[in-house]
Amino acid sequence: MMDGMTLASAPPALPRTALAIFAHPDDAEISCFGLIARLRREGWRVGVVIATRGENGADVSSWDRAREARAAADMIGAELVFGDFADGFVQMCGDLVGWVEGLLREWRPELVISHYASESRTSHQDHVSVEVAVQIAVRRATWRPMLLLAEGVDHDVTFRPNWFVDISADYEVKVAAIALHASQAAKYYMQREHVDIRARRWDINFPRHSDDDCAPRYWEAYHLVQHVM
Numbered sequence: 001m002m003d004g005m006t007l008a009s010a011p012p013a014l015p016r017t018a019l020a021i022f023a024h025p026d027d028a029e030i031s032c033f034g035l036i037a038r039l040r041r042e043g044w045r046v047g048v049v050i051a052t053r054g055e056n057g058a059d060v061s062s063w064d065r066a067r068e069a070r071a072a073a074d075m076i077g078a079e080l081v082f083g084d085f086a087d088g089f090v091q092m093c094g095d096l097v098g099w100v101e102g103l104l105r106e107w108r109p110e111l112v113i114s115h116y117a118s119e120s121r122t123s124h125q126d127h128v129s130v131e132v133a134v135q136i137a138v139r140r141a142t143w144r145p146m147l148l149l150a151e152g153v154d155h156d157v158t159f160r161p162n163w164f165v166d167i168s169a170d171y172e173v174k175v176a177a178i179a180l181h182a183s184q185a186a187k188y189y190m191q192r193e194h195v196d197i198r199a200r201r202w203d204i205n206f207p208r209h210s211d212d213d214c215a216p217r218y219w220e221a222y223h224l225v226q227h228v229m
Contacts, residue, residue, distance in 0.1 A: 015045040019109040021100060021134050023090060023126035025054040025069035026181040030189065031150035032113045033174040034167025034199070034220045037076045039111075041170065046078040047107055051096070051130055052087040063183035072177040090126040092133055100137040109145050112138050116149035116223050118156040127152065138226060148222040151198075153189040161221035164202060171199060171218040 018039050020028045028036070028048050036046045054065035066082065073080040083099060090096065104112070117123040117131040131149065138147045151159055167174060175195060184190050189198075199218035206217075 015043055016111075017045045017047070017107055017109045018111040018113065019047045019049060019103065019107050020113040021049040021051075021103070021130060022115060023051050023124070023130045024057060024087065025050055025065040026072075026178070026184055026190075027115070027127075028113075029072050029174065029177045029181065030153055030195075031115070032148075032220060032222075033072070033076075033177050034170045034218065035113070035165050035222075036078060037170040037173045037177075038165065038167060040076040040078060046076070047081055047103075047109070048073050048078050049081045049083070049103060051083040051085045051090055051099075052126065053082060054087050056087040058183035065181070065183055068181045068183060071180045075173060075177055075180075085126075088126065090129045092129040096129060096133040097136050100133045101140065104137050104141050104145070108143060111146045111148065113148045113150055113222075116152055116156070116159055118152070118154065119158040123152055123154050123156065135225065144226070144228040146227045147225040149225055151221045159221075159223065161202070161223055163222040163224040164205070165220050165222070166217060167199065167220050168216075168218045174199075 018036060020032055020036055022028045022031070040046050050069060058065055070080055081103065085096065112134060114134040115127040115131040117128040121128055135147070138145055148163060151161065175192060178190060178195060181190065188194055199220070200216060202219040202221050203217045
């Protein structure tokens, strides 16, 4: 208060926003859940966008993959958006690009995360289509969001990560989110042992503070496509 007048309070700052755009339920959990859990913990608004409902990945009479994805998103307070594209038949076309562009305009994310679908284009066809559409849409976005492509499950030899995030503090959240996808539990890449190996193998790239520091550290690896200062 100055001379009997009350200073107007500044408007609250809008949260920083990240949008993870993937093809199927469980893709974000496998690829980038450690990062988005960390961002949520740091106050970011996070959206998880899934182009399909994974209807070809499980017996729909026994499993609801959309419900599994909702439960995982709820763990960290992320917002969930589903597309209406058919699982296994997502085609790179104007409709897909337009849908992604509409999401980007609505959310205006500072960070976008999607599939790394490999230079050889031998990954799941839905992953390839979504990745290409995201790259086109991000390139057209006038505010120039940062774009990260996340390591997939295919162990593609063309994946050369250049951006890493230490997810040790959020690793158990990632593991728990993956476990919520019970319909996919039999797949090798959903097993805890496999998830641990994936998350620990990049640690060899980084020095330890001391020779006796043997505590496990967990990482996610990405290919940075765009970052404009």
